[in-house]
Each structure stands twice: as C-alpha cells, then as structure tokens.
Amino acid sequence: LGFRLASWPGVLAGLAGLSLPGAFLVVAAFKFFNLGNPRVASFFKGMSIGSMVLVAVLCAKIGGGLLTQGLPLRRDLRAMARVALAAAVATAYWMGLPIQWLLLFGAASGLALELAL
C-alpha cells in the first residue's frame, strides 16, 4: 500500500508504521516478564500450546476454503489431489527434508497438478 501511495518512501513509511511498534512492544514485554521463573516458563509453555490451536484453525481454513473450496472431498478430484499434496509436504517436513528441496518439490508438484487437472 505504501508503494502504491508514495512509491519507495511509502514502503519505508509503511514498514516503520506497521512493524516497528509491535517489535518494540514485544521487547518491552520480554524485559517485563521474568522468564527464568519456572511458573512463568510453564505459563508460557501453556500459551504456546494455545497458540498452536490458532495454527490448527488456520490449517482447517486453508484446507477447507482454499484447497477444497467448500466441496466434499470425494466429489472433487482436484481437491483430493491438493489435500494429498499438502499431506505429503507436511510429512516430508516432519521427516526432516531440507526446506530448499521441499519448496522446490512442493511448488513444482502443485503447478503440475494445477496444469494437469
């Protein structure tokens, strides 16, 4: 948006306005909390599990909305293929495949899939 409104100075203004306050706020929060305290550490561990719930919801949204576009899987071959590819990527990442290979494989397979179906 900054670029659209004011070219490259707009990009810098957008970056400073959008990102710097949050970054400073996070550092301030870090200095405020005593993360060495076991109870505080346990609280943060619980919150990290809570934030993974958001990741699960995000995955469900991407899976349901963007991959299958709301159609039942068994009725749409393309949706089934996309979900299978996402599962393959997730498994390969879990198994420790280097990210460069994964990106290459995932992007190439996804493109092949879209062009073939």
Add this chain to the structure above:
Amino acid sequence: VNAAVPIQIFLTFLKISFISFGGVVGVLPVLERMVVVDHQWMTHEAFIQSYVLAQFAPGPNVALCPLLGYRIAGWPGFAAGFFGIFGPPLLIMGVAYVVYHRYRDVALVKRVERSLRPLVLGLVASSGAQIWWAQTSATGHAAWVTRGLAFALTVGGYLLLRQKRVQSLLLIVAVGIIWVGVIPT
C-alpha cells in the same frame, strides 16, 4: 557481544525471509534449527517463549525476529533481525507488485498462485505439529498427563475457536493459566 553476531543474525534472517510465505509460522522449525541448533544462540525453551511473546504484538507476526535478535545481541541484534526479515520482502514486493498488477488477471498467474496453496498448508500444519509435539513432551510429570492435558486443551480450544465462542488471544492466555495451574513447573 561479538560485533560479528548482529551481522550473522542479519544474514540468518535474510535467508529466512526469502522462504517465509504467509508469516513466520511456516518457517518456524527452520528458524529454530538455525537459531537453536546451528548457531546455538539460545535454548529451545527461550525460542518458544519468544514466539509466544511475539503473538501478542500488533502488526505482522514476524515481530518474533527482532525479539530474537534483541535476546541474542541487544539493540544491534534487534536492528539486524528487523531489517533482515523485513528488508528483502519489501524490495521484492515493490518490484513484484508492479509486475503482478500488470498481469494479475492472466489465468496462468492465478493458477500459479493456487498451485502454491498445498505447499503452504503442508508447511504450516507440519511446523505447528512439530512445535506442539516438542512442547508437550514429558517434563517432570508423567508423560501421559502432559500430553493428555495438551490434547484436551487443543481440541477444546479448537472447537471453541471454530464456533467463534472465544477470542484467540483470550484463548491463548486461558490455556496458559490452565497449564500453569496443573503443571506449575
């Protein structure tokens, strides 16, 4: 702090920024591997704590990177993390916007965008699962208590969020409070 460290932080986050699509979640394990395992700048616990803190920041969720930089090397690290993670995408976006705006209605461009969705979903799901698994591994308590509680909280939180009965940040804090109540250390 060694003067070379901020430069290393900058280069590390620069690499991450080139493969970070849709926020930092998709590259969290890679970021952790670089920061915790390769460079040994901090522990796994410290890394996850930073990630959780960054969730509470307004703005893009890559606020994690300036915080990691700060924890590693103070304010020079903060600057290195900030410009390392934000710099390249801004430059690329500026150039790509001009190109994309011109060709955005071309069918092939739309298909390329669609073709990347399974990749993004796979990365996000896998990184989320890896963090969940690492965070819920047995501590002082019996392993099944830790993982069972985490599973119950995750499923319950998921259902509440999907039905929009609770705000996301409130849910994170609530899970934190329940967790520290059951497993205080």
